[in-house]
Amino acid sequence: MTKDSISTPTLKAADSRHDREKALLLRAYRLMCMSMAMTDKYEANRSICKYVHSTSRGHEAIQLAAGLLLQPCDYVSPYYRDDSMMLAMGFTPYELMLQLLAKKDDPFSAGRSYYCHPSSRQPDKPIIPHQSSATGMQVIPATGMAQGIQYLERSGLVQGEERPVVLCSLGDGSVTEGEVSEAWQFAVLKQLPIIYLVQDNEWGISVSSAEARAMDAYEYAAGFKGMERLRVDGSDFEESYQAMQTAIDYVRSERKPIVVHARVPLLGHHTSGVRKEWYRTPENLERHAQHDPFTKICQRLLEKGVQETVLTDVKSETNKYIASQFDMARLADDPDTSSVRDHVFAPTPVTEEQGVRYPRGGAKVVMVDAALHAIEELMREHPEAILYGQDVGGRLGGVFREAATLASKFGDERVYNTAIQEAYIIGSTVGLSAVGVKPIVEVQFADYIYPGFNQLVSEISKSCYLTAGKFPIQALIRVPIGAYGGGGPYHSGSVETTLLSIKGIKIVYPSNAADMKGLMKAAFLDPNPVVMLEHKGLYWSKVPGTQDAMTIEPDSDYILPLGKGAVVQEGEGMCIVTYGMGVYWAKAAAARYPGQVAIIDLRTLFPLDESLVFETVRKLGKCLVLTEEQLNNSFVVIRRAYSTTVFPLLGRASLHIRCAGFTGGTVEHGFRATDVAECRESSDVDSRDTELLIF
Numbered sequence: 066m067t068k069d070s071i072s073t074p075t076l077k078a079a080d081s082r083h084d085r086e087k088a089l090l091l092r093a094y095r096l097m098c099m100s101m102a103m104t105d106k107y108e109a110n111r112s113i114c115k116y117v118h119s120t121s122r123g124h125e126a127i128q129l130a131a132g133l134l135l136q137p138c139d140y141v142s143p144y145y146r147d148d149s150m151m152l153a154m155g156f157t158p159y160e161l162m163l164q165l166l167a168k169k170d171d172p173f174s175a176g177r178s179y180y181c182h183p184s185s186r187q188p189d190k191p192i193i194p195h196q197s198s199a200t201g202m203q204v205i206p207a208t209g210m211a212q213g214i215q216y217l218e219r220s221g222l223v224q225g226e227e228r229p230v231v232l233c234s235l236g237d238g239s240v241t242e243g244e245v246s247e248a249w250q251f252a253v254l255k256q257l258p259i260i261y262l263v264q265d266n267e268w269g270i271s272v273s274s275a276e277a278r279a280m281d282a283y284e285y286a287a288g289f290k291g292m293e294r295l296r297v298d299g300s301d302f303e304e305s306y307q308a309m310q311t312a313i314d315y316v317r318s319e320r321k322p323i324v325v326h327a328r329v330p331l332l333g334h335h336t337s338g339v340r341k342e343w344y345r346t347p348e349n350l351e352r353h354a355q356h357d358p359f360t361k362i363c364q365r366l367l368e369k370g371v372q373e374t375v376l377t378d379v380k381s382e383t384n385k386y387i388a389s390q391f392d393m394a395r396l397a398d399d400p401d402t403s404s405v406r407d408h409v410f411a412p413t414p415v416t417e418e419q420g421v422r423y424p425r426g427g428a429k430v431v432m433v434d435a436a437l438h439a440i441e442e443l444m445r446e447h448p449e450a451i452l453y454g455q456d457v458g459g460r461l462g463g464v465f466r467e468a469a470t471l472a473s474k475f476g477d478e479r480v481y482n483t484a485i486q487e488a489y490i491i492g493s494t495v496g497l498s499a500v501g502v503k504p505i506v507e508v509q510f511a512d513y514i515y516p517g518f519n520q521l522v523s524e525i526s527k528s529c530y531l532t533a534g535k536f537p538i539q540a541l542i543r544v545p546i547g548a549y550g551g552g553g554p555y556h557s558g559s560v561e562t563t564l565l566s567i568k569g570i571k572i573v574y575p576s577n578a579a580d581m582k583g584l585m586k587a588a589f590l591d592p593n594p595v596v597m598l599e600h601k602g603l604y605w606s607k608v609p610g611t612q613d614a615m616t617i618e619p620d621s622d623y624i625l626p627l628g629k630g631a632v633v634q635e636g637e638g639m640c641i642v643t644y645g646m647g648v649y650w651a652k653a654a655a656a657r658y659p660g661q662v663a664i665i666d667l668r669t670l671f672p673l674d675e676s677l678v679f680e681t682v683r684k685l686g687k688c689l690v691l692t693e694e695q696l697n698n699s700f701v702v703i704r705r706a707y708s709t710t711v712f713p714l715l716g717r718a719s720l721h722i723r724c725a726g727f728t729g730g731t732v733e734h735g736f737r738a739t740d741v742a743e744c745r746e747s748s749d750v751d752s753r754d755t756e757l758l759i760f
């Protein structure tokens with residue numbers, strides 16, 4: 066083991082500890098036998114294993130050391146090769162096999178996910194949030210857990226002596242992912258209590274370390290000032306145990322980050338589906354075999370005076386035990402297919418509109434302030450709520466002043482700037498949510514949500530479903546959106562269709578101040594991830610025709626559930642279904658036809674108020690869908706629910722209109738608001754029994 070600056074007593078030095086060490090070695094040996102027997106069992110039964118799987122063969126020593134040293138108060142993000150670590154933390158082979166075979170009682174995902182993709186809230190073990198298959202992507206959520214723990218400790222929201230650490234485990238191949246860098250930057254900047262354990266077997270899949278990197282993880286970590294580092298031979302159990310003890314003690318006492326770089330051989334296949342002999346030479350396999358942790362641990366036990374017969378007895382007992390566990394798991398119930406739709410979302414407590422929307426004598430408020438006041442009231446009531454993002458801290462309070470004054474009211478520990486790292490901003494909410502902090506984060510412009518999209522898709526949206534409801538992600542993600550004030554191609558974008566393609570998140574798009582405040586409250590109280598799209602052109606009602614976005618400010622108790630649209634105005638002849646800025650374009654167009662045009666403001670794009678839309682369309686027979694999105698591939702056209710389910714019944718025309726680049730009263734290209742009405746007239750003339758798409 067080499068180390069930067071930490072000093073510890075050596076394990077082998079103290080004779081008085083001889084028996085304890087022998088017992089520990091024997092314990093590790095037994096677990097190693099178990100995990101090896103599992104690898105063999107799975108290999109022999111590949112045809113009945115539901116998905117591809119990886120096992121820890123070759124990585125056992127470092128994983129067992131880590132798993133044995135973690136405490137129930139700790140948090141862990143194991144990766145797909147960490148089955149030995151899982152055994153050492155106390156999970157049974159049977160539990161792991163239930164996931165391998167996609168069984169109903171799989172304690173991690175109820176049969177929904179691959180082998181060794183754990184998640185757990187068992188009280189006698191470390192907490193494990195959702196683990197995805199995306200290599201390296203767990204580093205941001207895991208760092209978010211350490212960020213949350215630090216906040217809870219510093220704000221006095223946790224009592225007691227426990228000082229939890231976070232262990233984030235990953236392969237060497239994943240360290241080259243850009244998101245690892247965002248997480249490490251944040252961890253060293255904030256000095257978070259986290260151990261990054263990199264298991265370096267010198268392979269990605271078939272990509273060798275020589276092809277993939279100019280430096281290993283230990284060398285790379287040197288660039289992150291403030292990151293402590295350890296190197297260890299991860300095939301030697303005693304050395305691994307000592308290194309992990311050192312690392313865990315350091316983080317538990319110093320509350321600072323550390324990278325442990327463990328060199329390990331890869332003795333098994335990459336996965337059951339990608340076989341080692343396809344891409345590794347006999348020489349390479351032989352070189353790795355020389356570092357087999359099993360050979361090493363046997364050797365050490367013999368040196369310590371353990372009889373060889375004891376070792377062979379343990380091995381054969383373990384083989385029998387694993388065989389019986391596998392037989393049991395194989396016979397366990399498969400999931401009930403009726404449960405396949407369960408757990409996409411956790412139930413929300415907010416189902417009804419509550420509180421006073423328009424208090425008597427109340428003052429009018431612009432939308433941006435309605436949002437600000439909602440956040441302020443939430444943060445006052447919930448000390449576990451924090452707000453962060455680019456420029457939202459005290460100096461500026463957001464580029465739209467949408468978070469102005471919050472840092473001075475709640476302090477820099479609760480409201481702060483982050484670097485330009487959208488992946489971290491979004492993905493860290495997974496970790497914060499797992500430790501019980503309620504994050505409100507901001508992406509500065511909708512156009513820049515894309516670097517965070519991976520976290521939204523790979524980690525956030527799937528967490529509730531793939532943990533069978535154990536880890537819904539409570540995350541409120543504020544995103545200023547839309548065309549306003551000459552923003553141009555990178556500051557005016559609409560992203561709702563792209564967001565709507567993600568199953569497992571909710572999307573809110575208010576069009577006025579009262580809705581903004583009520584929906585912001587519901588979004589925060591929702592246990593699921595909610596993206597709040599906030600139109601920049603409506604923030605101050607400065608765009609001509611958007612004065613109605615200013616409303617009387619609702620009382621602090623006002624909450625508006627997600628998924629309920631509003632009838633903005635009644636009309637007899639047709640309806641316009643829209644949201645956000647579209648509401649004001651619709652009103653302007655409809656003014657030419659008094660009493661004729663009903664306008665529906667969707668307010669939430671997912672969940673969608675389908676019953677309101679369908680009832681209105683059924684009643685009026687003509688519908689126009691209006692959006693600010695770009696011309697091609699908007700959800701209003703992709704989603705043909707209205708035309709396929711409603712219009713065929715009526716034999717009437719449906720009309721989808723999309724206005725691109727419209728910046729409130731002026732025309733960049735595309736339509737003027739009045740074009741909407743003109744299109745309506747043309748549909749009366751010649752579009753009976755057809756669906757008309759107008760570009």
Ligand SMILES: Cc1ncc(C[n+]2csc(CCOP(=O)(O)OP(=O)(O)O)c2C)c(N)n1
Pocket residue numbers: 146198199200235236237238239240266268269270335
């Ligand atoms: C983001 C992402 N890209 C690609 C893959 C496909 N993939 C699965 S494992 C793997 C190699 C990972 O290597 P490493 O991190 O060193 O872990 P090891 O399997 O060697 O333990 C790749 C490329 C993935 N799962 N996720």
